[in-house]
Amino acid sequence: MEGVDHLAFERNKAQFDVDAMKIVWAGSSHALEVSDRMSRLVASDPAFRKDNRAMLGRKELFKNTLRKAAYALKRIIELRLSEEEASMLRSFVDEPAFTDLHWGMFVPAIKGQGTEEQLKKWLPLAQKMQIIGCYAQTELGHGSNVQGLETTVTFDPKTDEFVIHSPTLTSSKWWPGGLGKISTHAVVYGRLITDGQDHGVHGFIVQLRSLDDHLPLPGITVGDIGMKFGNGAYNTMDNGVLRFDHVRIPRDQMLMRVSRVTREGKYVQSNVPRQLVYGTMVYVRQTIVSDASTALSRAVCIATRYSAVRRQFGATGGNPESQVIDYKTQQARLFPLLASAYAFRFVGEWLKWLYTDVMTRLQANDFSTLPEAHACTAGLKSLTTSATSDGIEECRKLCGGHGYLCSSGLPELFAVYVPTCTYEGDNIVLLLQVARHLMKTISQLGSGKKPVGTVAYMGRVEQLMESRSDVQKAEDWLNPSAVLGAFEARAARKSVACAKNLSKFSNPEEGFLELSNDLVEAARAHCQLIVVSKFIDKLQQDIPGKGVKQLLEVLCSIYALFHLHKHLGDFLSTGCITSKQGSLANDQLRSLYSQVRPNAIGLVDAFNYTDHYLSSILGRYDGNVYPKLYEEAWKDPLNDSVIPDGFQEYIRPMLKQQLRNARL
Ligand SMILES: CCCCCCCCCC/C=C\CCCCCCC/C=C/C(=O)SCCNC(=O)CCNC(=O)[C@H](O)C(C)(C)COP(=O)(O)OP(=O)(O)OC[C@H]1O[C@@H](n2cnc3c(N)ncnc32)[C@H](O)[C@@H]1OP(=O)(O)O
């Protein structure tokens, strides 16, 4: 029935102030107001329609993305939107596009690695979109191993220029988004060579295409790398290939904040650490953590609403069948994902703060927190994107057969989301970076260097090696200090075990390779501890609204106890808890799921997503699923005609032949 809220009875069950929760989710009343206004602006404009993406061929799909990007910019200018509003509007357009790389990596790379002079020259051009840029780092032969890049950038003192060259097939730039067809410029990473000496990888601003006719400049071969996973999905992006044949650029197009080359060809390093060349990745990894909560919450919103609508089995005495959300197994799969969406929101907020703090310190030449920023962004990017990818797929299964339809919104969300496990650093490679940080921290304990930030607990390692959980009954697990104690002890013990095993190797690098599986597990335990502790910290804040804080406490306990249950082997084998305490945690989880149940729809309504943004019939706000699914099926191009193309040509003769054979 049109206009009827089929989920109203669920909404009435909520025991908390949903509007107050919306503010917590958005981060502030101001952020909620802006995101609400921008999402409605996009949803109400037919130019931003996106329900037909899965049906479009690549060229049409891509052209449509270009139209939307240009139209979005036109609206941003017409409506005089602020930077914050413009960025929200672009995110609600909800279609991967060259603009993501322009705003998300090209501009930040210049900002982070350019000198004041370079900022003055390039930023206004980029900000007014008079040039369009991408981030060209990865090559056909090397992505993870940045130091292994092969593109050469050789200084020619005669002309005061750099000569960029792709000496091998594997040195072809491969993957950069926006590169294939649209970017006019790129920040290109290559090996800097002066006077025959290789100084390693540096960034350079390179013009790729003419600003007059958009043709590639001389010496440049550029194109798209081809179709990617899923229909629609990430194929709106022109990931590209790029080769240089001795292309010349002026010397001042080397990004020179970290190091520079003088007119005479002398290589000069500034006092800034060379790792700042990797700064753009740190920035993007931080944004990816917040985006994980957005992607996961979308999937969870769809699966939760549909689970309340869907009924199977259990009809008794004339009563309707059971809502699938009432099955304990459905709750045990769904509610930890709901809790994870909130957990990732808060850890994302904290990571943004950490990043801003590091940037402020860098301005004052304080580089002390850079390793912590690298480890946290790398580890949390890895943890949250892996969990979100798995979570989206779990939500598809939670929706049964209908979850597999494109109109559920879940297949496209999954296809767009999964590459986050690979881009901006393969998730395993990034966890190994965290493990290095942990091993370094432990190795420095003896020297009296006090660990700070997220590794501060390592300073209490002796106590953590001995500690025993004092949980005696299920409710004791609601105590944040019981949870923190167990997670800290597990993380510390796993790291210490790795450090001890490493010390048995005469060659530490060999040991690191041999023990890498254990190191990855230790890094994961550390990252889960960060998520749990930042959720607990969030609950120390003043959180207004009836029942809001109480429900967040429930979600925080679910996040922690679900992971304790999932990784029970870890907690038991390290001796942090007993098997009795493990089973008490499980008892407590069941009770927590029951507390979430009446509030489940309210908790996903608090994400404040429009139907346009969710793009899912199963996740419709009004729960009117079946008529809309039925209606949607008839829109498929296959249903344009009763008899499909190809039937007369192939199937009719085949049928006839088979009938003739049968008669013989
Ligand atoms: C239905 C529609 C639905 C729509 C749904 C929407 C959802 C979509 C979500 C979208 C989300 C966000 C959008 C953002 C837009 C961006 C799109 C992104 C596109 C992708 C871009 C890319 O992938 S760019 C390329 C990225 N490449 C990598 O990440 C490479 C990974 N490798 C590395 O980072 C390094 O090489 C590695 C760290 C692994 C090793 O480096 P190496 O030089 O070998 O270093 P080491 O020897 O190991 O270490 C040296 C010391 O340096 C320290 N260190 C390393 N890295 C850093 C760093 N980044 N910062 C600071 N310090 C660093 C390291 O710790 C060592 O220190 P030590 O003290 O010497 O031990």
Ligand SMILES: Cc1cc2nc3c(=O)[nH]c(=O)nc-3n(C[C@H](O)[C@H](O)[C@H](O)COP(=O)(O)OP(=O)(O)OC[C@H]3O[C@@H](n4cnc5c(N)ncnc54)[C@H](O)[C@@H]3O)c2cc1C
């Ligand atoms: C959709 C998408 C968009 C992208 N956009 C861009 C872009 O805009 N700009 C850009 O420059 N790049 C981009 N990339 C490239 C991306 O950053 C790289 O693909 C990514 O960093 C992974 O590197 P790789 O492909 O070399 O993987 P590999 O390192 O070859 O990984 C292959 C396997 O080897 C394993 N492995 C590798 N090294 C180790 C190790 N030391 N220890 C243990 N295991 C290891 C990995 O875990 C993985 O299982 C994009 C990629 C994708 C998929």
